[in-house]
Amino acid sequence: MLCEFCNKSEAVVHLVDVSNNSRAEKHLCKDCAASQGATIKSHMQKSSSSTKDASDVLPEIFQNLSATSGAAETEACGQCGTTYRQFRSSGKFGCPECYVGFNVKVSDLLEKIHSRCEHTGKVPSTASEDLAQQKELQTQQKLLQGLYADLDKAVNDEDYELAAELRDEIQRMQAGTAEA
Amino acid sequence: MELSDLQTSPGEWLGGTGPEADIVISSRIRLARNLAGYPFLSTANEQQLGELERMVRERLLNTCRAEGMSYFSLPSLGPIDRQFLVERHLISRELASGKGARGVGLAVDETVSIMVNEEDHLRIQGLCSGLQLREAWERVDAVDTRLESCLEFAFSPQFGYLTVCPTNAGTGLRASVMLHLPALVLTKQINKVKRAVEKISLIVRGLYGEGTQGFGDFYQISNQSTLGKSELDVIELIENVIPKIIGFEKTVRTNLMQQKREVMEDKVWRAYGMLKCARMITSEETMDLLSAVRMGVSLGIIQEVKMDAINELFLFTQPAHLQKQREAQLDETERDVVRASYIRKRLQQSD
Numbered sequence: 001m002l003c004e005f006c007n008k009s010e011a012v013v014h015l016v017d018v019s020n021n022s023r024a025e026k027h028l029c030k031d032c033a034a035s036q037g038a039t040i041k042s043h044m045q046k047s048s049s050s051t052k053d054a055s056d057v058l059p060e061i062f063q064n065l066s067a068t069s070g071a072a073e074t075e076a077c078g079q080c081g082t083t084y085r086q087f088r089s090s091g092k093f094g095c096p097e098c099y100v101g102f103n104v105k106v107s108d109l110l111e112k113i114h115s116r117c118e119h120t121g122k123v124p125s126t127a128s129e130d131l132a133q134q135k136e137l138q139t140q141q142k143l144l145q146g147l148y149a150d151l152d153k154a155v156n157d158e159d160y161e162l163a164a165e166l167r168d169e170i171q172r173m174q175a176g177t178a179e180a
Numbered sequence: 181m182e183l184s185d186l187q188t189s190p191g192e193w194l195g196g197t198g199p200e201a202d203i204v205i206s207s208r209i210r211l212a213r214n215l216a217g218y219p220f221l222s223t224a225n226e227q228q229l230g231e232l233e234r235m236v237r238e239r240l241l242n243t244c245r246a247e248g249m250s251y252f253s254l255p256s257l258g259p260i261d262r263q264f265l266v267e268r269h270l271i272s273r274e275l276a277s278g279k280g281a282r283g284v285g286l287a288v289d290e291t292v293s294i295m296v297n298e299e300d301h302l303r304i305q306g307l308c309s310g311l312q313l314r315e316a317w318e319r320v321d322a323v324d325t326r327l328e329s330c331l332e333f334a335f336s337p338q339f340g341y342l343t344v345c346p347t348n349a350g351t352g353l354r355a356s357v358m359l360h361l362p363a364l365v366l367t368k369q370i371n372k373v374k375r376a377v378e379k380i381s382l383i384v385r386g387l388y389g390e391g392t393q394g395f396g397d398f399y400q401i402s403n404q405s406t407l408g409k410s411e412l413d414v415i416e417l418i419e420n421v422i423p424k425i426i427g428f429e430k431t432v433r434t435n436l437m438q439q440k441r442e443v444m445e446d447k448v449w450r451a452y453g454m455l456k457c458a459r460m461i462t463s464e465e466t467m468d469l470l471s472a473v474r475m476g477v478s479l480g481i482i483q484e485v486k487m488d489a490i491n492e493l494f495l496f497t498q499p500a501h502l503q504k505q506r507e508a509q510l511d512e513t514e515r516d517v518v519r520a521s522y523i524r525k526r527l528q529q530s531d
Contacts, residue, residue: 058347080223092299094223096216096334096342099349106346110339113347115381116408119340121351122321124328 003029058091061112077101181250183261187504190492191268191290198310202478203426205358206307209316211324212343212352213302216334220344221297233281236296239330240285248288263500271295292319299344313355313415350407355415357422362397362475363432373425381405396467448476456527460516466497
């Protein structure tokens with residue numbers, strides 16, 4: 001295999017860069033690899049310092065993130081006006097809305113910091129009531145869809161007795177949801 | 181409660197009563213919370229800061245009557261009082277040196293403290309003696325749940341509690357255990373512990389948190405990530421690793437006692453002698469010597485001093501504590517004299 005850089009000498013150095021779930025390979029000859037030595041060195045430094053204080057890690061993450069997301073530096077949160085550049089340099093959000101305010105995917109950023117991006121753990125009681133209500137609504141809707149499907153089937157089968165029962169059931173359920 | 185009421189006692193967490201207290205000094209849990217509908221402190225103006233502080237203070241005092249909560253506004257405290265609270269681990273250095281409306285709510289036994297307008301709107305902290313992370317969590321969780329009934333916290337089902345810095349988002353929980361590891365420092369094996377602990381995504385820090393070195397051979401082990409693991413999962417992760425570090429420290433102590441008994445005894449007794457005789461002593465030297473004496477007490481080399489007396493000395497010889505005892509502002513040299521005299525007196529008492 002020839003060197004990708006000079007296309008002349010045999011490639012003897014094979015670099016594999018895995019970042020952002022993608023894999024990039026580079027095949028270089030000895031001389032070209034040496035001339036790109038700085039790059040190789042900096043990669044090694046990055047991997048050897050994987051666990052530092054969170055505040056030290058942030059600038060590095062931001063650098064990687066903005067290179068891939070193309071987020072505009074001047075883009076600002078609609079609620080508090082904090083720009084992405086300000087967030088990048090301070091590592092601090094301006095308000096709770098910033099979590100959804102920037103074009104850059106906050107979930108990607110959080111995943112880089114914490115290795116995960118879905119909260120598990122305590123939920124405020126007020127929020128948990130909302131969540132429970134939402135879930136209940138969703139299950140009711142699923143039930144209703146099922147009943148409608150059964151009703152269609154009953155009508156097709158000309159089972160009008162069952163169809164009438166299902167219709168009443170649907171009406172009762174809809175009345176219940178409307179009240180709630 | 182007045183701040184001066186605190187100075188005569190070391191606080192429950194330094195009582196040396198908790199499990200594994202000869203090596204584990206304290207267990208701490210802190211939660212970061214912000215109010216929904218308000219800007220974070222990074223963008224809030226002076227008026228909003230004041231409004232936030234007033235509202236939180238009022239609700240705090242109303243809901244935490246059971247803890248005997250007192251509230252102290254930081255701008256109304258002098259520099260010695262602020263430093264006094266930092267030395268007791270009740271507020272952070274950031275809150276002490278910050279600007280604008282901010283304060284701290286303190287439970288009467290000092291096991292719960294709530295910083296208002298630190299980096300986040302609220303930082304709720306629970307502090308227990310020895311290895312008792314779960315107890316600290318239960319206290320903090322109870323206060324958090326009660327506060328939740330009168331304050332709406334910024335929360336997203338996906339990202340959890342929303343915090344100023346994305347490194348705290350999710351549970352907003354930092355759990356840390358403070359360890360006294362003189363034998364591992366002495367045998368230069370502390371870096372082994374650091375590396376092993378970092379492999380499971382925990383961090384090792386010094387006595388006063390981020391950026392401080394291991395003064396007096398004290399190290400804090402805490403979690404780094406706050407998102408995607410429940411509070412109890414994080415606590416369990418730390419609870420599982422601490423006994424291994426305790427075991428390592430104990431093994432090294434035993435080996436040292438078997439192989440270098442005279443060297444160990446000499447180190448401990450010399451440190452004790454210095455403390456009992458010195459006429460001037462700096463805070464750093466005090467910490468180093470107390471650390472050796474503490475290990476000596478734990479190994480039974482010195483029996484005439486009790487562990488709790490040594491624990492108290494670590495706290496009461498800090499600059500702000502000395503100045504509060506003397507009720508005077510002292511410069512560095514004056515402090516060194518007062519410190520040495522205080523230590524001599526305390527060690528004579530325990531003879």
